[in-house]
Amino acid sequence: MFDNFFDGRWMMTDSPFVVVEGLHFSRGDKDIFRGVDMRIPRGKITAIMGPSGTGKTTLLKLIGGQLAPDAGHVRIDGADVHALSRKALFALRRRMGMLFQSGALFSDLSVYENVAFPLQVHTDLPEAMIRDVTLMKLQAVGLRGARDLSPAELSGGMSRRVALARAIALDPELILYDEPFVGQDPISKGVLVQLIRKLNEALGLTSIVVSHDIEETLSIADYVYVIADGQVMAHGTPQTLDVDDDPRVSQFVHGEPDGPVPFHYPATDFFRDILDTERR
Amino acid sequence: MIGQILNMGRRGCEVLEALGRAGLFLVQSAVGWPSREGWYLWLRQMHFVGVLSLAIVLVSGLFIGMVLALQGYTILVDFGAEQALGQMVALSLLRELSPVVAALLFAGRAGSALTAEIGLMKATEQLTSMEMIGVDPLRRVVAPRLWAGFVALPLLTIGFSVVGVYGGYLVGVEWLGVFEGSYWGNMQSSVDFIGDIGNGMVKSIVFALVVTWIAVFQGYDLVPTSEGISRATTRTVVYSSLAVLGLDFVLTALMFGGLS
Numbered sequence: 001m002f003d004n005f006f007d008g009r010w011m012m013t014d015s016p017f018v019v020v021e022g023l024h025f026s027r028g029d030k031d032i033f034r035g036v037d038m039r040i041p042r043g044k045i046t047a048i049m050g051p052s053g054t055g056k057t058t059l060l061k062l063i064g065g066q067l068a069p070d071a072g073h074v075r076i077d078g079a080d081v082h083a084l085s086r087k088a089l090f091a092l093r094r095r096m097g098m099l100f101q102s103g104a105l106f107s108d109l110s111v112y113e114n115v116a117f118p119l120q121v122h123t124d125l126p127e128a129m130i131r132d133v134t135l136m137k138l139q140a141v142g143l144r145g146a147r148d149l150s151p152a153e154l155s156g157g158m159s160r161r162v163a164l165a166r167a168i169a170l171d172p173e174l175i176l177y178d179e180p181f182v183g184q185d186p187i188s189k190g191v192l193v194q195l196i197r198k199l200n201e202a203l204g205l206t207s208i209v210v211s212h213d214i215e216e217t218l219s220i221a222d223y224v225y226v227i228a229d230g231q232v233m234a235h236g237t238p239q240t241l242d243v244d245d246d247p248r249v250s251q252f253v254h255g256e257p258d259g260p261v262p263f264h265y266p267a268t269d270f271f272r273d274i275l276d277t278e279r280r
Numbered sequence: 281m282i283g284q285i286l287n288m289g290r291r292g293c294e295v296l297e298a299l300g301r302a303g304l305f306l307v308q309s310a311v312g313w314p315s316r317e318g319w320y321l322w323l324r325q326m327h328f329v330g331v332l333s334l335a336i337v338l339v340s341g342l343f344i345g346m347v348l349a350l351q352g353y354t355i356l357v358d359f360g361a362e363q364a365l366g367q368m369v370a371l372s373l374l375r376e377l378s379p380v381v382a383a384l385l386f387a388g389r390a391g392s393a394l395t396a397e398i399g400l401m402k403a404t405e406q407l408t409s410m411e412m413i414g415v416d417p418l419r420r421v422v423a424p425r426l427w428a429g430f431v432a433l434p435l436l437t438i439g440f441s442v443v444g445v446y447g448g449y450l451v452g453v454e455w456l457g458v459f460e461g462s463y464w465g466n467m468q469s470s471v472d473f474i475g476d477i478g479n480g481m482v483k484s485i486v487f488a489l490v491v492t493w494i495a496v497f498q499g500y501d502l503v504p505t506s507e508g509i510s511r512a513t514t515r516t517v518v519y520s521s522l523a524v525l526g527l528d529f530v531l532t533a534l535m536f537g538g539l540s
Contacts, residue, residue, distance in 0.1 A: 064412055086416075094414040104409035107401075118413045121317075166413075 017042040017174060017206045018063060023072035025055070025062060032058055034230040035072070045200050045207040047221035049214070050228050051252065056210040057101070059227070060176050063208070064098060065089050076174065094122055096174040097167030101182060103159035105151040111162050112138070112147035118169045137165040141195060157188030161195070168199060174206045175199075181213040189213075193220055214253060218242075226252060302497045309418040309496075310426050321424040329390045329425070330432030334439065336389055337382055341440035344381060345447025348372055352448075353456050365458050366467035369448035374471065374480045375536065378441040380528050383487035386433050387520035391495035394425055395516040398499030399509040407500075422496055429492025430485075437484040479535045486527060491520040 018040035025033040032055040040046045048056055061067045063074050065081040074081045079092060105114050116134040119125060125133070138144040141161040151159055160180065167175055177196065181189050197220050200207050211217045218224065218238040225235045226249060234241060234249045241253055251259035267273070314322065348369050356362045398421065401407050407417045445467075452458040471477065495516045502512035 061408075066408060066411060090411075090414045090416060093412055096412070098409065098412040100405045100409055102405050104405035106406055106410075107404070121413075121415050163409075 015042070016040055017077055018208070019073075019075040020059075020063070021073045021075070023059075023062065023074065024070045025058065025067070026070055027058075031230050033069075036227065036230070036232055038225055038232065038235075040206060040208055041223065042206050043200075043204055044222040045196065045209060045220055047209045047211060047217045047224045049210075049212055049217060049224060049226050049252070050233070052212060054227050055230070056212075056227070057178055060098070060178055060208070060210055064093065064096065064176065094118075094170060095172055096176065097170070097172040098176040099160065099163050099167050099178060099180060101179045103151070103156075103163040105154075105159055105163055105166070107151050109151075110147070111143065111149050111151065111154070114151065114162060115147075115165045115169055118166065122170060133169065137169050138162075140168070140199070141165045142191070155188075157184050157191065160184070160188075160192065164192075164195060164199075168203065168205075171203060172205060174208070177207065177209045177211070179211055180209065181211055181216050189216055192216075196220055214255060218253075228252070298501075301501065302493070305418070305422075305497055305500065306426075306493055309422040312419070312423070314423065314427075318419075318424065321420070322427050325424045325428035326432060329394070329428045330435065333386060333389045333432070333436060337385055337436045337440050338443050340381060340385055341378070341443035342447040344377055344440075345369060345373065345444030345449075346451045348377070348444070349448035349451035349456070353452060353458070362452075362456075362458050363462040364466055365448070365452045366463035366465070367470040369452070370445055370467045370471050371476060373441050373444045373448075374476045376480075376528075376532070378437050378444060379480050379483040379487055380524060382437045382440045382484065383433060383491055383524045384521055386429075386436060386488075387491045387495070387517055387524070390429065390432070391491050391516050391520055392513045394429070394492070394495040395499040395502075395513045396509060398422070398425070398496060399502045399504070399512055402500065402502065403504035403506075403509060422500060425496055426492055429495070430488050433488035433491065434481060434484045437481070441480070479531075482535075483528065483531050486531065487524050490523045490527065494520045494523065 016039040018038070020036055020038040020040075023033050023036040024031075036059070038048075048059060050056055058067065062069055063076070063081070065074075065084070068082050076092060076096070079088075081089070081092070084092060105111075106117065109117065112134060115137055116130050119130045119133060123130070135144055135147070138147055141164055143158060143161055143165065146154065146158065146162075151162070154162065180192050180196065184192065193216050196207060196209065199205070209217060209221065218241075221238055223235070224238055224241055226233045226241070228248065234244055234246060236244070241249060244250060244253070248260045250256075257263055349365060352365055352368045352372075353362055356365060356368065398407075401417075401421065407421065410417045410420065449463060453460045453463050498512040498516045498519075502508045
């Protein structure tokens with residue numbers, strides 16, 4: 001486990017940490033992805049953006065091996081995620097952390113126990129050392145004082161920070177953030193932006209942020225992929241995307257209400273619909 | 281017409297697929313030796329599933345025993361056979377009522393709670409996040425609950441029988457005046473350990489497997505919305521009650537029906 005860990009941190013090779021190749025995925029009759037290719041560089045923050053409903057969370061679940069694609073591969077540090085045995089997959093997952101949109105803290109454990117959980121199940125460390133590590137992680141997210149609270153007593157922003165502490169408890173090499181800024185007040189948004197940046201620098205990990213909050217995401221991302229209609233619509237650094245003249249990209253990046261993505265859900269003509277009294 | 285046949289086929293496939301998922305689920309979670317922590321998790325679930333169901337099971341047992349004695353007495357006394365009251369109460373309880381009623385109560389009290397708890401864990405992504413931490417929720421969440429249910433229900437059934445026989449004694453002997461010696465004596469001479477107690481326990485073990493399996497699988501397999509949780513909880517109670525009553529008939533036919 002630690003061999004790879006040090007490889008990733010010190011060698012900083014140019015080979016991407018996560019590679020997504022020709023990914024196809026559908027749910028029922030609906031195609032979610034039709035050939036997605038991505039290369040997520042090591043030690044950087046990569047943002048995956050796109051309008052809601054484009055399957056950003058699904059993409060994270062495909063990377064984490066919780067869903068299997070119809071075609072294509074996801075490779076993490078060279079290993080094909082979906083070809084691994086159940087045991088090897090769980091071993092690989094110990095090297096990643098994931099921050100869920102809801103926080104997903106275990107409701108029957110306290111804040112402290114939640115953060116200590118990965119350490120208790122995956123390491124043989126003595127209890128005193130687990131305590132030290134847990135308190136360090138809680139200190140890093142500023143919630144050491146909240147360790148005895150239960151998840152039900154936390155605000156949305158606080159539970160997301162506790163979940164972040166839990167996600168970094170085992171010092172992962174890869175961390176996946178699912179919509180970290182959704183539903184947060186400006187202060188917690190600021191806190192989270194700062195935490196994601198700082199953690200990435202301090203721990204040298206590879207981060208993938210899935211989000212549709214343009215401003216916050218572009219401020220921390222090193223590289224951005226924009227997905228829409230099941231494909232990668234554009235990718236580049238935040239600066240290049242800002243001046244991209246593709247109307248679809250510019251509508252999304254600048255938040256224009258109408259454009260290639262129409263404001264109205266497809267419907268019949270409005271006046272005919274109003275006058276059409278027979279159908280009622 | 282063709283459409284109907286197609287539909288029927290599709291439904292059949294869906295049912296088979298669900299059965300396959302449920303079978304795989306049972307094997308993956310229940311088979312395997314627990315870790316040291318697994319024992320602790322199992323004990324905790326024994327408390328939630330078993331100890332907390334004790335009150336409702338024992339109180340019901342007492343009343344059922346009392347009602348049996350009362351009903352039995354009014355019939356037996358017509359034939360001057362009230363001495364056989366103990367035999368009647370004990371056999372009805374051991375062979376039939378204890379396993380069945382305890383299982384039905386267990387499905388309502390513990391089964392529905394298991395479904396709702398696991399379902400809510402799924403809806404709040406706790407199961408997914410556990411997977412992402414690298415811990416298999418089948419082993420950590422599901423297995424202790426399954427085993428707690430398997431063990432708890434037979435034990436509860438024993439409690440039900442004991443209290444029920446005592447309830448029969450209270451009504452028959454203390455209230456209606458059946459001779460105490462014949463209540464216990466007839467019971468002792470007519471109850472066979474293997475044939476009655478043993479078969480009753482076999483029933484109870486089968487019911488425990490089925491009820492817990494249904495409850496936990498319904499929770500794990502539900503659609504993670506509030507509507508999905510309420511539906512799955514209802515399904516747990518309905519399916520387990522039907523399964524218990526249906527299986528009871530089959531088992532009774534095999535054990536006491538003279539078929540073998």
